[in-house]
Amino acid sequence: MQGREQMLNVLHLIYNWGKGGFESYVHSLVEKLHGRECNIYIAYSERVPVPELVEGLGIQTFHIPMKSPYDFKAAGEVANLCKKLSIHAVHTHFIRERYISAISRLFGNRARLIYTSHVIVPKSPALKLTNRIIHGLEDNIIAVCGAGREQMLTEGLNKNKIEVIYNGVDIGFWGKRVRSTIRSEFSLKEEDFVITSAGRFNEVKGHRFLLECARRLIQLVPENEGKRVRFFLVGEGELLEECRKLAVQLGISGNTVFAGFRSDIRNIFHGSDLYVSSSKSEALSMSIIEALACGLPVVATNVGGTSEVVNEENQCGCLVEYGDVEGFARAMLKFMEDREFYSTRSSNASRTAAEKFSLDKMVKETYNLYLRG
DSSP: OOOOOGGGEEEEEOOOOOSSHHHHHHHHHHHHTTTTTTEEEESSSSOOOOOOHHTTTTTTEEEEOOOOOTTTHHHHHHHHHHHHHHHSSEESSSHHHHHHHHHHGGGGGSSSEEEEEEOOOOOOOHHHHHHHHHHHOOOEEEEEEEEHHHHHHHTTOOOGGGEOOOOOHHHHHHHHHOOOHHHHHOOOTTOOEEEEEEOOSSSTTTTHHHHHHHHHHHHSSSSHTTTEEEEEEEOOOHHHHHHHHHHHHHTTTGGEEESSOOHHHHHHHHTTTTEEOOOOOOOOHHHHHHHHHHHHEEEEETTTTTTTTTTTOOSEEEETTTTTTHHHHHHHHHHHHHHHHHHHHHHHHHHHHHHHHHHHHHHHHHHHHHOOO
């Protein structure tokens, strides 16, 4: 990285703060760069509590209402703010902010415009067309996985503007062993095999599929062993209550903990035995990488960029096609029954995270993209 003589002024333009992977991504960049290589500023639309990290670092924030992706008033405000603060780069993360940032070019904004694509989702022909138009006004897109880049290329975006920068996590933080409290907190026994999933309860994350897989796993193990399988599901969302009811209907409510929103994810991972991701669609899950850094092997659906993490080369888990209840259940069973298999995948989990998905690597590559121009 460059020294302080290369300090850059960077504006993150954010419509709304939430509690997911995108927020972890932004927090990581802010914490590593602010006051070192960059002066970070944040402009937001929705009035929500300022994240503790932002507040603790003394980052200056600005309120810019963003009523739609085509809010020209907001675009003008962004251009004026960039001029006032001598912003070198504007970093956006979702379509509304991305479009407003690009439109700010029409108001004289000369800052570099960088957009990170955090998701892989089907797009309508109309959206593909408007994305190509907007793409002509921006400088770079960060794809968080190779699969994301390939999708954008099929949509007609400029390959020279797309950079693959894998999500990264702080290996020192996640890999540090902690004495987890979740087993005592939730009356889980030491001999229980705890299978954890963390994510918002919505259609994309595939929780209903996961609960079907949980029932099948319990059916596959001997009766006395089935009692020690525990699914620990972290998160909130619109499908949470429906999934609680489904667990009852499937007869697995006694094996399932719905923990709600938790901020102590490292504590949870270090009290778990296996991490699972049941998504229908995914770019590159931060939670998967965080779990790997904690030494947790992973069973995940083969969607998006997940195969760039969980594969035969890395041997840190198992991939299963979405909807394959039997395959997913048997993959989890393999980790329960084969201790040598489990031990090898656990060691490879930590190694994979450290070698290929470190936060320092992600931050350095992102800073270098800011620096261009």
